Amino acid sequence: MKPRTLRPYLAGALVGVLATASVLVSTKTLGKSQYLGATTSFVRAAGYIEQAVAPDNVASNPYFQRVKPRLDWQFLMLVGLFFGALAAALLDGSFKLEAVPPIWKDRFGSRVRTRAVGAFLGGIVAMFGARLADGCPSGHGLSGLMQLSISGFLSMMGFFGAGVLVAHLVYRRHAPAGRSS
Amino acid sequence: MSEPMLGLLTGVFFGALLQQGRVLRFEKQVGAMLLRDMTILKFMLTAIVVGMVGVNLLVSLGAAAMSVKTTILGANLIGGVLFGLGWAFMGFCPGTSLGAIAEGRWHAVWALLGMIVGATLFAEAYPVLQDTVLTWGNLGKITLPQVLGVTPWLVIPGVAAGFVLLLGWFEKLDL
Numbered sequence: 001m002k003p004r005t006l007r008p009y010l011a012g013a014l015v016g017v018l019a020t021a022s023v024l025v026s027t028k029t030l031g032k033s034q035y036l037g038a039t040t041s042f043v044r045a046a047g048y049i050e051q052a053v054a055p056d057n058v059a060s061n062p063y064f065q066r067v068k069p070r071l072d073w074q075f076l077m078l079v080g081l082f083f084g085a086l087a088a089a090l091l092d093g094s095f096k097l098e099a100v101p102p103i104w105k106d107r108f109g110s111r112v113r114t115r116a117v118g119a120f121l122g123g124i125v126a127m128f129g130a131r132l133a134d135g136c137p138s139g140h141g142l143s144g145l146m147q148l149s150i151s152g153f154l155s156m157m158g159f160f161g162a163g164v165l166v167a168h169l170v171y172r173r174h175a176p177a178g179r180s181s
Numbered sequence: 182m183s184e185p186m187l188g189l190l191t192g193v194f195f196g197a198l199l200q201q202g203r204v205l206r207f208e209k210q211v212g213a214m215l216l217r218d219m220t221i222l223k224f225m226l227t228a229i230v231v232g233m234v235g236v237n238l239l240v241s242l243g244a245a246a247m248s249v250k251t252t253i254l255g256a257n258l259i260g261g262v263l264f265g266l267g268w269a270f271m272g273f274c275p276g277t278s279l280g281a282i283a284e285g286r287w288h289a290v291w292a293l294l295g296m297i298v299g300a301t302l303f304a305e306a307y308p309v310l311q312d313t314v315l316t317w318g319n320l321g322k323i324t325l326p327q328v329l330g331v332t333p334w335l336v337i338p339g340v341a342a343g344f345v346l347l348l349g350w351f352e353k354l355d356l
Contacts, residue, residue, distance in 0.1 A: 158261015
């Protein structure tokens with residue numbers, strides 16, 4: 001069989017190389033092996049914001065004390081991720097302004113407000129879950145499975161198991177069982 | 182190179198590759214959950230196979246250390262399911278939401294704001310969770326080779342072969 005496109009395989013293989021190189025270089029230069037991940041930085045960002053509003057809360061919260069607001073390797077990695085994606089999208093002309101994505105539009109219509117509420121609430125639940133599980137598809141999925149960690153396998157089963165189930169319930173209007181939605 | 186500069190540089194490459202792999206988009210992420218378009222799994226599983234060999238090689242040579250996350254059955258499974266639930270509505274994961282905004286899919290901003298609120302709520306709930314869910318089934322920092330009692334080099338070919346078979350199946354089904 002011939003794949004329709006090699007794009008995801010090539011980019012994926014290079015991310016595997018990047019992850020390896022990043023572990024090696026960070027060990028050599030920083031003395032600490034840095035693995036790809038994202039969600040810890042959301043806690044740090046939340047800490048920065050809460051610090052501006054209610055600094056006492058941050059100082060007394062045991063979680064913010066464990067994950068202090070600071071600009072570490074991962075936080076800057078996410079800043080770089082933004083600019084890398086921006087440059088790549090502009091260079092190959094795939095940059096496209098989009099207020100409501102296709103599958104969502106078919107199900108919920110093209111109102112920006114509906115999409116905003118869905119994405120916002122989804123974000124709250126997903127991040128709460130990711131912090132509870134201690135990782136996301138980057139930290140548990142990529143970095144966890146590269147190290148064959150049991151927490152990686154379990155979390156990925158949760159991510160995809162629930163994702164597949166919920167996506168089918170939400171977006172599949174013409175489900176074989178004839179769900180009326 | 183300083184820690185922030187090294188992070189920034191790694192991120193630029195990571196972001197460009199995520200964008201070129203076309204995995205930043207809502208329709209790719211939800212497409213995988215609907216079992217219609219397996220682009221993100223092709224990307225992830227390939228990255229895992231290559232990185233698994235690379236990282237374990239570095240560790241075997243003593244050139245790097247592992248950074249394994251603790252397995253807590255309750256937290257990994259309940260947290261994982263909550264993530265999947267929110268993910269289906271958001272259509273982005275935490276890292277890809279930033280890349281999606283960069284690609285012009287600016288509705289990922291709502292997801293980003295929601296995730297910052299979610300992180301704040303988790304921090305507030307942490308003292309309670311610390312004594313409950315985060316203690317349910319704590320098995321420590323364990324890996325599959327440790328559980329099986331063998332060297333990682335016996336497990337890696339098996340996992341890689343399983344992933345390759347799965348990907349071949351996706352291609353056969355034209356997903």
